[in-house]
Structures are given as structure tokens and as C-alpha cells.
Amino acid sequence: MKSLGTSLSLVTYGVGNFLSSFLLTLVAHITKRNGRKGWILNNLNASxxxxxxxxxxxxxxxxxxxxxxxxxxxxxxxxxxxxxxxxxxxxxxxxxxxxx
Incomplete structure (x- = not known):
């Protein structure tokens, strides 16, 4: 039971990381539409x-x-x-x- 709980916890962290990456990519793509400057850029000072x-x-x-x-x-x-x-x-x- 302990190993099952640990594995489910790690799966939850993995799915959360994938969702976070998806949200970040989606926001970066949407905010760069129509030639505008996006919210998330390679330069963090300009983001x-x-x-x-x-x-x-x-x-x-x-x-x-x-x-x-x-x-x-x-x-x-x-x-x-x-x-x-x-x-x-x-x-x-x-x-x-x-x-x-």
C-alpha cells in the first residue's frame, strides 16, 4: 500500500508538470498573436x-x-x-x- 501511494503521488507530480508546461506554452502562443510582444520571452527581464x-x-x-x-x-x-x-x-x- 505504501509503494502504491508513493507511485500515485509521483504520477500526480508528473501530470501536474505536463499541465504546467502546456499552460505555459498556451499562454506564450496566445499572447504572441498578431505580432504583439508576448508575456513569456527568452529574456526574462523583458517578459x-x-x-x-x-x-x-x-x-x-x-x-x-x-x-x-x-x-x-x-x-x-x-x-x-x-x-x-x-x-x-x-x-x-x-x-x-x-x-x-
């Missing part, structure tokens, strides 16, 4: 990384808002313990017996 980080913060904010919506509509299932089940079974048998 507009502040715009990119603002975009990332907006994405994180949308993710947080989605999380709040999901939390709002989530309904917990009641937990039933074994001792409570046994007590409930015993009570139902007693009620049936007394009612007969």
Missing part, C-alpha cells in the same frame, strides 16, 4: 511574468470558488457504528416481541 502570475492567481481563485460551491452542496452521510447497529437490532426485536 511580463507579472501578467502570467496574475492569470495563475485568477485560475486559483476560480478553483477556490468552485471548491466553495461543491462544499456548499455536499451532504454528509450519517456514520453508523457497530455498537449502535447492535443496539438498534436488539430494540427492534424487543419491540416486535412486546407487540405480539
Amino acid at each position: 511580463h511574468l507579472d501578467y502570467y502570475y496574475r492569470l495563475l492567481s485568477i485560475i486559483c481563485l476560480c478553483n477556490f470558488l468552485f471548491f466553495l460551491v461543491v462544499c456548499r452542496f455536499y451532504v454528509y452521510k450519517p456514520e453508523v457504528f457497530e455498537s449502535q447497529e447492535e443496539t438498534d437490532k436488539g430494540d427492534s426485536q424487543v419491540v416486535e416481541h412486546n407487540g405480539s
Whole structure:
């Protein structure tokens, strides 16, 4: 179980890195359209990384808002313990017996 958890964790990191690279490439391609200067260039001093980080913060904010919506509509299932089940079974048998 421990090795399975470790492998799933590493797979998650790998997929996250691929998504990050895809997002970075997509933003660089979209912002260079129509001959404009892009946000992400080879020269980091000339790049507009502040715009990119603002975009990332907006994405994180949308993710947080989605999380709040999901939390709002989530309904917990009641937990039933074994001792409570046994007590409930015993009570139902007693009620049936007394009612007969």
C-alpha cells in the first residue's frame, strides 16, 4: 500500500508538470498573436511574468470558488457504528416481541 501511494503521488507530480508546461506554452502562443510582444520571452527581464502570475492567481481563485460551491452542496452521510447497529437490532426485536 505504501509503494502504491508513493507511485500515485509521483504520477500526480508528473501530470501536474505536463499541465504546467502546456499552460505555459498556451499562454506564450496566445499572447504572441498578431505580432504583439508576448508575456513569456527568452529574456526574462523583458517578459511580463507579472501578467502570467496574475492569470495563475485568477485560475486559483476560480478553483477556490468552485471548491466553495461543491462544499456548499455536499451532504454528509450519517456514520453508523457497530455498537449502535447492535443496539438498534436488539430494540427492534424487543419491540416486535412486546407487540405480539
